Amino acid sequence: MKNAFIFPGQASQYIGMGKDLYENISNASDFVNRTTEIIGLDLKTYCFYGSENDLKQTNITQPAIFVHSIAVRGILKEKGIYPDAVAGHSLGEYSALVAAGSLSYDDGLRLVKRRGELMQEAGEKFPGTMAAIIGLEKAQIYELCEQVKEYGICQPANFNSPGQVAISGERPAVLKAIEIARTMGARKAVELEVSGAFHSPLMGYAQDGLREALEITEFQDAEIPVFMNVHAQPVQHKDDIRQLLYDQLTLPVLWEELVQNMIQSGISRFYEVGPGKVLTGLLKRIDKSVSCQEIGTIDAILQIEQEVA
Numbered sequence: 441m442k443n444a445f446i447f448p449g450q451a452s453q454y455i456g457m458g459k460d461l462y463e464n465i466s467n468a469s470d471f472v473n474r475t476t477e478i479i480g481l482d483l484k485t486y487c488f489y490g491s492e493n494d495l496k497q498t499n500i501t502q503p504a505i506f507v508h509s510i511a512v513r514g515i516l517k518e519k520g521i522y523p524d525a526v527a528g529h530s531l532g533e534y535s536a537l538v539a540a541g542s543l544s545y546d547d548g549l550r551l552v553k554r555r556g557e558l559m560q561e562a563g564e565k566f567p568g569t570m571a572a573i574i575g576l577e578k579a580q581i582y583e584l585c586e587q588v589k590e591y592g593i594c595q596p597a598n599f600n601s602p603g604q605v606a607i608s609g610e611r612p613a614v615l616k617a618i619e620i621a622r623t624m625g626a627r628k629a630v631e632l633e634v635s636g637a638f639h640s641p642l643m644g645y646a647q648d649g650l651r652e653a654l655e656i657t658e659f660q661d662a663e664i665p666v667f668m669n670v671h672a673q674p675v676q677h678k679d680d681i682r683q684l685l686y687d688q689l690t691l692p693v694l695w696e697e698l699v700q701n702m703i704q705s706g707i708s709r710f711y712e713v714g715p716g717k718v719l720t721g722l723l724k725r726i727d728k729s730v731s732c733q734e735i736g737t738i739d740a741i742l743q744i745e746q747e748v749a
Contacts, residue, residue, distance in 0.1 A: 444707040445516075445523040445539055446699075446723075446732075447509045447532030450638075452716035453501050458508045459488045460738045467518060468511040471545075475507050478546055479553045483507060498563065498635050502531050502556035503549060509535040509714030510545055512735055516713065519745055525674065525707060527667040529719060530598075530639070530693050531555070533685065539713075540662035542681055547657050554653045558646035559689075563636025565645055570597055570608045570634045571618050575627035581605050584621055588613045597639035598693045601725035606632065608640035639692055647689045654682050665705070672698035674705065699726045711735050711744070 461468035462484070475483050486495050487504050494500060509532065516522075528536035534552050537543045543551070573581060578599065585594045585607060592610030594617050599605055607617055614631065621629035636642065659682055665674035668684045672694040675681055699722075702710075710732040712719045717734040724732065735744060 441708050442524040442706045443522075443709045443711065444525045444527065444702055445513065445536070445711050445713045446526070446719050447528035447535035447539070448505060448712060448714045448716055448719055449528065449530035449532045450498070450501050450505065452714060452718050453487075453495050453505055454715060455487070455490065455492055455495060457487050457504070457715040457736070458483075458511065461508075461511060461515070462488070464738055465515060467514050471507055471511040471514065475503065475549065478549050479503065481553070496635075498560040499553070499556040502552050502559075505531060505715060506535055506549060506552045508736065510538055510548070512713050512741070513539050515741055516711075516735065516744075519741075519748070521711075521744065521748060523664065523711070525665040525667060525702060525705065527698055527702065528669075529695055530669065530688070532714070532719075533666075533669055533688065535714065536666055537659075537662065537681060540664050540666045540676075542660050542662040542666065542678060543657070551653055551657055555646070555650055555689075558649040559636055559638065559643060562643050562646040563634075566637075566642045567611065568593070568609055568637025568640060568642040569611045569614050570606050570632045570637060571614050571621075571630060572632055573605045573607060573617075573621050573626050573629050575603050576605065576621060576624060577603070578605075580624055581607065584617050584624065585609075587620055588616045591616045593637070593641055595640055596692045597637075599696045600693075601696050601722045603627075604722070604725065608637040609642065610637070639688070639690065641690055643689045647686060650689060651686055654686055657682075667698045667702050669693040669695070669698065672701050674701075695722065696726055699723060703727055703730055
């Protein structure tokens with residue numbers, strides 16, 4: 441049976457995330473403490489005791505989720521649990537690359553910090569929004585975005601699972617798309633509470649800055665296949681990885697197709713490594729025949745340890 445680690449992106453954060461790991465596992469506390477040394481961010485304050493409003497700021501959320509995910513991956517590694525392939529949803533792609541040996545933890549953390557800062561700035565300089573559209577087919581989503589072009593930029597941002605898509609762009613266009621989606625038969629069409637129009641051309645400013653950071657970062661060829669968001673295919677060559685991370689900021693996340701491709705490659709058991717269980721829920725809607733277990737707490741780690749034993 442082949443295993444895969446999948447790593448969550450934004451919207452998986454919650455106050456108290458990682459506190460049980462920090463207090464009980466030295467490996468996890470080391471990761472959190474090193475974060476302050478490497479990028480000057482006190483995650484204990486934001487994650488354990490802070491406000492939800494602060495934690496959901498992009499420049500805080502991204503390093504927080506990354507560190508939590510890599511701390512859990514480190515614990516699994518110590519227990520002899522390894523993946524045959526990895527993937528990550530948007531931000532989670534950076535966690536996946538560390539797990540695959542393409543990025544060091546320190547370099548990955550610096551990149552994630554810079555990415556979060558740039559996306560936060562892009563959202564302020566080029567305001568936009570996103571919306572969740574439930575119940576329309578992929579072709580209908582593209583048709584919907586085409587219909588609102590006169591109102592501004594609007595494109596698919598995340599194909600998460602069958603009938604569950606996020607769109608992104610300028611607010612007038614996205615709000616019009618919500619209105620039209622309801623007339624097209626969408627079961628739900630609602631604006632999301634986000635700080636920017638992620639995975640749209642409005643992230644072009646962030647993309648320019650990220651290119652500089654990517655170019656000075658040392659990548660290695662991945663030791664195992666990394667299924668990437670942009671084209672949903674497995675990649676291992678370091679130059680391809682660097683380019684796809686750049687492209688990812690303004691292109692849709694093809695998560696549904698990516699997971700289907702992982703399953704077709706022989707993966708039958710998934711572990712969601714990091715905070716929350718967003719990806720576990722998506723996987724159940726994509727293919728109920730495969731298993732997925734979220735691992736982000738002490739209890740979950742103890743459970744998987746017993747299963748492996």
